[in-house]
Amino acid sequence: MNKHLISIIWEDEKLILLDQTVLPNEVKYEAYTTAESVWDAIRVMKVRGAPAIGVSAAYGLYLGVKNHGGTDRAGFLEAVKKTSAYLATSRPTAVNLFWALERMERVAEQNSGLTVVEVKDLLKREAEAIHAEDEQINRAIGENLLTLLKDGMGLLTHCNAGALATAKYGTATAPMYLAKERGWNFKVYSDETRPRLQGSTLTALELHSAGIDVTVITDNMAAVVMSQGKIDAVIVGCDRVAANGDTANKIGTLGVSILAKHYGIPFYVAAPTPTIDRNTPDGAGIPIEERDSSEVTSLYGVQTAPPGVKAYNPAFDVTPHENITAIVTEKGIVHAPFEQNLAELLKGQTI
Numbered sequence: 001m002n003k004h005l006i007s008i009i010w011e012d013e014k015l016i017l018l019d020q021t022v023l024p025n026e027v028k029y030e031a032y033t034t035a036e037s038v039w040d041a042i043r044v045m046k047v048r049g050a051p052a053i054g055v056s057a058a059y060g061l062y063l064g065v066k067n068h069g070g071t072d073r074a075g076f077l078e079a080v081k082k083t084s085a086y087l088a089t090s091r092p093t094a095v096n097l098f099w100a101l102e103r104m105e106r107v108a109e110q111n112s113g114l115t116v117v118e119v120k121d122l123l124k125r126e127a128e129a130i131h132a133e134d135e136q137i138n139r140a141i142g143e144n145l146l147t148l149l150k151d152g153m154g155l156l157t158h159c160n161a162g163a164l165a166t167a168k169y170g171t172a173t174a175p176m177y178l179a180k181e182r183g184w185n186f187k188v189y190s191d192e193t194r195p196r197l198q199g200s201t202l203t204a205l206e207l208h209s210a211g212i213d214v215t216v217i218t219d220n221m222a223a224v225v226m227s228q229g230k231i232d233a234v235i236v237g238c239d240r241v242a243a244n245g246d247t248a249n250k251i252g253t254l255g256v257s258i259l260a261k262h263y264g265i266p267f268y269v270a271a272p273t274p275t276i277d278r279n280t281p282d283g284a285g286i287p288i289e290e291r292d293s294s295e296v297t298s299l300y301g302v303q304t305a306p307p308g309v310k311a312y313n314p315a316f317d318v319t320p321h322e323n324i325t326a327i328v329t330e331k332g333i334v335h336a337p338f339e340q341n342l343a344e345l346l347k348g349q350t351i
């Protein structure tokens, strides 16, 4: 991965984020030192992608309480909960946000016997751990995905479940980076992914700059490349996997899954276990973010639909588990029956 394209850096008590809204034209890093500014970076998608949102929120929580004055432990715990609840309102669909915040809150709760200064330090270390673990998780997902793939295959991906969406490697892109290390050559097709263009501005950028063979297509070309036999497997990321395997991911993923089923192409979901939400029984319970309609009616500030026309902009859709060939986690590959096999995979995991 190009060193200039690291999405999250923690340095000198500052969260440094690569502004993903100006890629691929500009590589701009900004430093964040408050929970409010981190909330805003998540909301406007300067940082985006489920794991990256979780990591950023964890640092945001620490930044939000690190200057809390006084030594009153109950007051400090209250501040942690308040900051966590606030950061949780930044975006609704990626469960990693809530998972990371809950993990941070637990550290404060379970160590309430320590001094405020000590708990602050533990919170910082927990955010750093969440950040570091994400890289290991993604590498393991990549290794597991590689067992399902062969050198020379054509792969299709949607949105950006890449290194930019995570600490490193990405989830859906992890096997692509690992294959490159091994001298394998995949031919990757990246859906452009309207309305925010994560596929062309982010996935194509990071794969292309890593020397991986990537071809951008507009979303409405996925069917034709499949019909031409160019795609051997689809690999996508996820924002939340329900207990029965139904998977929320970037808008358009549902359509890609239907196409893959039609053409008999395996459809793999790359899923870190923190993205699996055992408290949501099925896809109908996953909150779907609806973003401003201007994302649909304009592109880079240029109006592309009649002013005043209605537009609908759900940011995610849910792929039913029937369309999924396998959910590939860092702990192993899960096939149907998903409900049973996901529960088995996560047995004993507390959070």
Ligand SMILES: CSC[C@@H](O)[C@@H](O)C(=O)COP(=O)(O)O
Binding pocket: 048, 049, 050, 051, 094, 158, 159, 160, 161, 162, 165, 166, 170, 171, 172, 198, 236, 237, 238, 239, 249, 250, 251, 315
């Ligand atoms: C490893 S990232 C997985 C998902 O978060 C990704 O595919 C996606 O849908 C990102 O949506 P975004 O709206 O860009 O945050």
